[in-house]
Amino acid sequence: MRRLRHRAGPLPLALAVLALAGPAAAQERKPGAVDLELAFVVDASGSIDEEETRLQREGYADALANPRVLNAIAGGFLGAIAVAYVEFAGPACERISIDWLRISDAGSAAEFRRRLLALPPMDCPGGNAIADAVLLAAGSIKGNAFDGTRRVIDVSGDGPNTIGGPMEAVRDAVVADGIVINGLVIHRPSYPDLDA
Numbered sequence: 001m002r003r004l005r006h007r008a009g010p011l012p013l014a015l016a017v018l019a020l021a022g023p024a025a026a027q028e029r030k031p032g033a034v035d036l037e038l039a040f041v042v043d044a045s046g047s048i049d050e051e052e053t054r055l056q057r058e059g060y061a062d063a064l065a066n067p068r069v070l071n072a073i074a075g076g077f078l079g080a081i082a083v084a085y086v087e088f089a090g091p092a093c094e095r096i097s098i099d100w101l102r103i104s105d106a107g108s109a110a111e112f113r114r115r116l117l118a119l120p121p122m123d124c125p126g127g128n129a130i131a132d133a134v135l136l137a138a139g140s141i142k143g144n145a146f147d148g149t150r151r152v153i154d155v156s157g158d159g160p161n162t163i164g165g166p167m168e169a170v171r172d173a174v175v176a177d178g179i180v181i182n183g184l185v186i187h188r189p190s191y192p193d194l195d196a
Helices: 010-020 050-065 067-074 106-117 130-143 167-176
Strands: 004-006 033-043 081-088 094-103 147-157 180-186
Touching: 033 050, 033 130, 050 067, 050 106, 050 180, 081 130, 094 106, 094 130, 130 147, 130 167, 167 180
Parallel strands: 033 081, 033 147, 147 180
Antiparallel strands: 004 180, 081 094
8 A cells, every 4th residue: 555645634634623723703603604615636547546546535534524623623713614525637637526515513524424435436547637626626615605714725646747737827826816725645656755
């Protein structure tokens, strides 16, 4: 099994959500108001085998169901986050596999898990169009029904942007729009410095 090295993953996700926790405010909650809008942007290219697909999906599902994460979500200012699951491969081969879902408790985290683990595998080889997937996620964040106090895209994969739009320009534009981008590396010996 390939070794995971991370910049952001289940434990950093827990810590990031814990940072949102604070005294719950006695205020009227807007239906779409959340502490965090979080898009998981996940490599589903030909280099990702069945085991790595399962590793990524179960990792995100387990992170959201972690009691520390759930406690942090519940203790946040608004007591909820919104998540979406985006998969990518080559150009024109990115999809929102799970549309935006409000997570506020164990039940909603379990629903996300159920949907995630029931997804059919994505069959779309042709390289890593990471920039295209990040643009899709950013557009989805801006166009969804939620209004997060923070907006984050977590990208996971085992290779660099190899095809499609230019990663650096896309990253700069998305970050300039107030969206944080994190990276989670699935280690491959052929890309020893991928995390950098």
